[in-house]
Amino acid sequence: MGSVHAPHRLVRRDAAGYRAALVSRARVATPPRAERCCHAVRRRRRMARGHRLVAGHPANNGNAVTIGIEAAHNGTAAWSEAQYGAYLKVVRAINKRLGNPWNKVVAHKEYGAIQGKWDPGNLDMKLFRQRLLQAPDKPLVVMNMIELEAKENPWVGVRKAKPGAGGERKVGRDGKGRFVEYENAHIYFHPATGAHAIPHGGLFEAYAERKWETGELGFPVRDFTKLADGAVMAFQGGVLYRKDGKDHHVVKGVIGQRWALEGYEKGPLGWPTSDEISNGTGGKRQAFEHGVLEWDPSGAVKKIGDAAKDLTLVNAAGIPLAVEAVDLIAA
Template sequence: MAWTGDPIWLADVLRAEGLAVIEHAGWRGRGHGDFRDLRGVMCHHTAGGGPNDWRVVQDGRPGLPGPLAQLVLERDGTYRVIAAGVAWHAGAGSHPGWPTDNANWHVIGIEGVNNGVGQVWPAAQMNAYRRGCAAILRRLGGPASDCVGHKEWSSEGKIDPNFDMVSFRAEVARLIAGSPPAPVENEIDAEALVARAWIGARLTPGELPTADGVGRFARFANGTIYWHPYVRNGEATAVPAHLMKTYAQYGFESGFLGYPTLRHTVVPGVGDIQAFEGGTLYRRYGYDGFPVRGVIGKRWAAEGYETGLLGWPISDEYDNGTGGLAQDFENGRLQWDPSGAVKEINRGSDAM
């Protein structure tokens, strides 16, 4: 291999590949000692899947001090450079050309943020994973065969990463060779294609950041498409203009509703329905829309949602004057009591 010692060039090599990089303070001096000769890259998933997985990788966990890898790959394709020194990530195992049970001193570890039990790998993250591995191996002068999954190395039954390493390595080999890259799927563009029958012309050039600085959105003639790396498994979701009017009243993604989690449902001739992180929006054609959420929402769901006896919501939750909350529906009302009970009040009757 072409390098012995700590890979202090990690951030530069990744940036040169056109990848987004965050350098953590002190990363060049962080590690459990200095590398010997570098021989490859080991791929992992974090098994958490959330925005704070990097903290465990950097700081460690009870019984295993950090760093636990040199790099963390976020779901939006951003690399966090955690350490230049040795990290405890490999465990016991073997691979041709690598020291048995001793890869930590010779192999760079990458932890991709994913829960490992069904969470989708966003296209942007997988693209960055391949390109990052290729860039490092190109710097080392090594082949794609030295891009190894933890599950392939381990003699301890490790299962990460939970994607196919054979096809992954084939793409890494193509990238090392400098072949034209496969096009990267933009999630908002992909959702626009799915919604092309109704969403209309694009109004936003490119994408705009949401208020949290993490998500993105783009406006179209008949709706808006939202994307966040930790919502809906990193896939974008379109919200029709009919519901956007109500969504705006509740603060868009910054309000309690948060980001959309499902595509909207059209009830022909009646209205639109769409689920969000903090509740579900219902809007009948020709009327205002309202969210249904919380304990009242659960009781309404048990009653059959909008197709049940209560029908569609015709108000938001409001103070019922006795310390609780109430919400009106077409054919009745639900009230929440601080004790936790929900009382169903139909026209002309009172019933629990």
């Protein structure tokens, strides 16, 4: 599918529902669709757009309430000025047409409750929404995303470092990460993942035990969520769960996808009680309060060919076909 390039214009098509398309001199971007959006596969990355996730919207079926647009991108490279600028322009145009605030937008990775949605990759959505509010004919204003995160989350409390970039500590293998300690949280930032506050009192301490950003978790990719009896936060390397009064565990990969389908901690399995461990035959096994999930690509559970190893093979809902290789084992 063609990349989004400028110059472009917004056009309307009479179809089953409202549809908009970016048209450039050379290529046409995937049309945003109000009636139905395709899930991303391989090199296509989708941003769910037009409506930010709000109360009353479905948790996993954004197609009915959003207009989506795809862009050709490998998920790790820097976004070109033309492609990033086109995304800004089309979001503003659609929101203007719908009478929405210019920054009313949500990414695929932010909307879906099912684990594993990561696209569009290497795009800081908090910064993107700030860019949408800036005048398109003016130079971009440089923003400190850690300070913005603290301003929008006053619960983090007093900053325990001098203001500005001079008070930030550089972290990460590439040296592009930053963090600042606050009274009630640490705020971590990386250009690829954005700024996110990790609260003290459970989640941050668990993150520290797993060697912070240098460990398996990497940088945070979504804001934390307080659950009825615990908390959860998504990182590059998995989703960190901590039940009140219990130890912390990471859920990820195909087992994490299947656990999500079972209903997360509210489903029949309950909370995780271990991390993934080897099942002795090349697969993985993870224990939960009321059962076990096991995945074995060798076929000990179920042989499904290439889909057992290739997580880019997905079904119509965008869930890896390898999920079908996980069987629920009664406790």
